[in-house]
Amino acid sequence: MVERxxxxxxxxxxxxxxxxxxxxxxxLGWNKDGAKGxxxxxxxxxxxxxxxxxxxxxxxxxxxxxxxxxSGKDGLVRHVMTGMNxxxxxxxxxxxxxxxxxxxxxxxxxxxxxPARGEVGVWNRSHYEDILVPxxxxxVPEEVWRRRYRHVRxxxxxxxxxGTRILKFYLHVSHDVQxxxxxxxxxxxxxxxxxxxxxLSDRELWPAYAEAYAELLRETSRPHAPWYVIPADNxxxxxxxxxxxxxxxxxxxNPQLPKPEKSLKGIKVQ
Ligand code: AMP
Ligand code: MG
Numbered sequence: 001m002v003e004r005x006x007x008x009x010x011x012x013x014x015x016x017x018x019x020x021x022x023x024x025x026x027x028l029g030w031n032k033d034g035a036k037g038x039x040x041x042x043x044x045x046x047x048x049x050x051x052x053x054x055x056x057x058x059x060x061x062x063x064x065x066x067x068x069x070x071s072g073k074d075g076l077v078r079h080v081m082t083g084m085n086x087x088x089x090x091x092x093x094x095x096x097x098x099x100x101x102x103x104x105x106x107x108x109x110x111x112x113x114x115p116a117r118g119e120v121g122v123w124n125r126s127h128y129e130d131i132l133v134p135x136x137x138x139x140v141p142e143e144v145w146r147r148r149y150r151h152v153r154x155x156x157x158x159x160x161x162x163g164t165r166i167l168k169f170y171l172h173v174s175h176d177v178q179x180x181x182x183x184x185x186x187x188x189x190x191x192x193x194x195x196x197x198x199x200l201s202d203r204e205l206w207p208a209y210a211e212a213y214a215e216l217l218r219e220t221s222r223p224h225a226p227w228y229v230i231p232a233d234n235x236x237x238x239x240x241x242x243x244x245x246x247x248x249x250x251x252x253x254n255p256q257l258p259k260p261e262k263s264l265k266g267i268k269v270q
Pocket of ligand 1: 095
């Protein structure tokens with residue numbers, strides 16, 4: 001079942017992807033009540049395998065979250081990723097590079113944010129911003145952002161070769177749903193602090209971002225670091241789809257509890 005889900009949502013290497021043609025409101029054959037029950041089960045199972053990943057301390061999992069403003073990256077972290085033991089989960093939010101980050105190449109801060117052995121890393125935005133934003137806003141010449149496809153493919157290949165599994169999720173919302181969510185955020189005193197004027201200026205650049213995402217997903221989806229396009233108009237679909245894929249990957253990693261050095265048989269604690 002999960003295999004079918006993964007096949008349905010994965011971006012195939014080098015095939016044309018027109019993101020705006022992919023459905024944002026697909027329910028993937030699920031219903032809301034059933035999906036909520038299923039999600040808590042899946043989160044429990046994720047926590048179980050993650051415990052073994054931490055104990056084994058050999059492999060890492062990196063989960064990259066990309067998507068437009070209000071596509072639900074924060075919500076996903078809150079509802080799904082925090083179900084695991086937070087001692088072994090490292091959530092990193094990537095903002096506009098500042099201070100020392102600007103004194104280095106763009107992958108510098110990313111490499112430092114990579115999960116250690118035994119950890120799950122969750123990136124809320126990522127090195128992909130360094131391709132999207134400069135492209136859409138015309139901050140650097142095309143040859144500069146374009147060669148970054150190659151850099152990130154090689155960077156991710158290196159991480160994979162050295163023991164990190166990588167899953168990348170593009171949370172796909174419609175133009176209308178983004179409008180509703182941004183408006184709600186502004187109108188609600190509990191969330192209005194989150195409003196950022198750049199959310200509105202980026203919204204005006206919707207078609208340019210669509211084009212940039214389409215090419216980026218195609219250029220950087222690889223078997224060792226695949227992109228999944230997640231229908232994200234419904235939060236419950238988004239959460240369950242990502243949780244199922246993460247659980248499947250963790251299980252495939254098959255982490256083993258370390259064996260005690262000597263037999264514990266006969267040891268009595270006094
Ligand atoms: P948020 O919407 O709270 O995630 O805000 C983060 C903002 O930082 C977004 O507008 C991103 O586009 C922006 N951002 C993150 N990383 C980069 C980057 N490497 N270059 C330019 N802008 C970035
Ligand atoms: Mg924002």
